[in-house]
Amino acid sequence: xxxxxxxxxxxxxxxxxxxxxxxxxxxxxxxxxxxxxxxxxxxxxxxxxxxxxxxxxxxxxxxxxxxxxxxxxxxxxxxxxxxxxxxxxxxxxxxxxxxxxxxxxxxxxxxxxxxxxxxxxxxxxxxxxxxxxxxxxxxxxxxxxxxxxxxxxxxxxxxxxxxxxxxxxxxxxxxxxxxxxxxxxxxxxxxxxxxxxxxxxxxxxxxxxxxxxxxxxxxxxxxxxxxxxxxxxxxxxxxxxxxxxxxxxxxxxxxxxxxxxxxxxxxxxxxxxxxxxxxxxxxxxxxxxxxxxxxxxx
Numbered sequence: 001x002x003x004x005x006x007x008x009x010x011x012x013x014x015x016x017x018x019x020x021x022x023x024x025x026x027x028x029x030x031x032x033x034x035x036x037x038x039x040x041x042x043x044x045x046x047x048x049x050x051x052x053x054x055x056x057x058x059x060x061x062x063x064x065x066x067x068x069x070x071x072x073x074x075x076x077x078x079x080x081x082x083x084x085x086x087x088x089x090x091x092x093x094x095x096x097x098x099x100x101x102x103x104x105x106x107x108x109x110x111x112x113x114x115x116x117x118x119x120x121x122x123x124x125x126x127x128x129x130x131x132x133x134x135x136x137x138x139x140x141x142x143x144x145x146x147x148x149x150x151x152x153x154x155x156x157x158x159x160x161x162x163x164x165x166x167x168x169x170x171x172x173x174x175x176x177x178x179x180x181x182x183x184x185x186x187x188x189x190x191x192x193x194x195x196x197x198x199x200x201x202x203x204x205x206x207x208x209x210x211x212x213x214x215x216x217x218x219x220x221x222x223x224x225x226x227x228x229x230x231x232x233x234x235x236x237x238x239x240x241x242x243x244x245x246x247x248x249x250x251x252x253x254x255x256x257x258x259x260x261x262x263x264x265x266x267x268x269x270x271x272x273x274x275x276x277x278x279x280x281x282x283x284x285x286x287x288x289x290x291x292x293x294x295x296x297x298x
Contacts, residue, residue, distance in 0.1 A: 002252075007170050012234045013154060014168040019239045027242040035168035042163075042171065048213035051206060056150060056176035057214060058223035084257055085286040086278070089293055090265070091126060093273040098297065099125035099189075107190035117201075118194035123262075126275060127151055127228050128192035129296060130260055131177070132184045134226055137281065137288035143182035148224035149196070150174045153203050160205040173211050174222040175199035189296075230262040232275050237264060250276075257281050 005015055020032040091099075103120045118124065127149065135147035152172040156163040163171055177195040184192065214220065237249035250263050257280050265274030281289055 001246075009170075010168065011152070011154070011170045011172045012231060013156070014171070016234050016236060016239070017166060017168060019236060023239050023241045033166050036164040036166045037168055039169055041167065042169065042212060044213045044216035045209060048216045049210070050214045050217065051210045054211060054214050055178070056148070056174050056222060056224060057211070057218070057220045059218045059220045082257075082282060084280040085283050086280050087286060087290065089277040089279060089290075091129075091275050091277065092265070095297060096122050096126060096273075096275065099129055103128075103190045103193045105190075106188035107194075118190060118197040119200075120193060121197075122275075123230060123232065124193050124196045124200075126262065126277070127196050128189065129293075130228065130277060131196070132189075132192060132296060133289050133292040134260065134279075135181050135184050136292055137285045139284050139288070143180065143185065145181050146178055147181055147184060148176055148178040149226065149228060150176050150222050150224040151196070151199070151228040152230070153200050155203060155208045158203055158205060159208060173203055173208055174224075174227070175203055176224055178224075226258045226260060228260050228262065232262040232264060251278065257285075 003019075005018075010018060014035070017033045017035055021035070024030065024032040100120050100122070103118065103125055107118070131147070131149040134149075138145075151174070153175045154172050156165060156167060156171050177192075177199040179187075179192070179195060231249075231251065237246045239245065251261050261278040263276050263278065265276055279286070279289060
């Protein structure tokens with residue numbers, strides 16, 4: 001079964017609700033989870049109040065002739081035409097446990113003079129690992145270059161009052177972490193995990209409202225080197241249709257080097273607790289990425 005949706009209609013969590021309801025309707029049963037369609041819950045304030053800087057966002061370019069052309073680098077989600085290699089990188093549950101232990105050991109051995117508040121979760125350590133590999137795979141020796149990783153954060157429970165868990169719409173915002181390539185290469189792994197953790201912790205109720213108001217004013221896009229999109233824990237494959245659960249659920253490969261996808265582990269035909277990482281890069285960058293991916297797991 002193939003499906004397609006738009007993020008303005010659903011995020012991953014509400015699309016899972018849609019699939020649950022589709023399955024219940026196919027079985028001639030009541031809706032499994034009656035969806036909440038009140039989009040006013042995420043409306044901008046009146047007047048809009050941007051209370052934080054938002055380097056993770058960039059304004060939409062105005063057509064030439066209306067305003068001076070914006071010379072910033074293109075935001076994530078702007079497609080470019082180039083030849084890309086595709087690879088799926090497998091991280092077993094043991095690999096994820098290794099990354100977690102590495103983050104703990106690096107933190108306890110560091111002399112940075114403060115106690116790390118990093119949440120050493122599976123997502124945070126895998127994102128930190130992929131960020132390091134992606135940033136350093138670029139065909140450049142500029143270690144002073146800044147690299148920004150973007151990743152989605154569900155804001156349902158972060159708002160005050162919280163959104164209903166049945167909210168049907170796009171209730172994710174883009175968290176970010178930025179560092180020099182030198183720190184990504186030479187710094188302790190625990191610091192990378194800490195930066196990823198801080199990016200998610202940054203998104204409070206007020207920060208989320210500020211992002212929404214920024215969007216009302218500037219009609220912008222997420223802006224960074226690449227975006228991590230995770231289907232890892234959403235549970236699309238757990239939806240039970242009248243004919244049973246899917247044997248597997250995964251994204252269709254597409255021509256995007258600025259989005260890296262995490263999706264549930266299946267290795268040698270067996271479902272397990274690991275994670276697959278779908279990467280599309282130019283050939284030389286892919287070669288570098290592959291080398292770094294295994295190097296930092298050693």
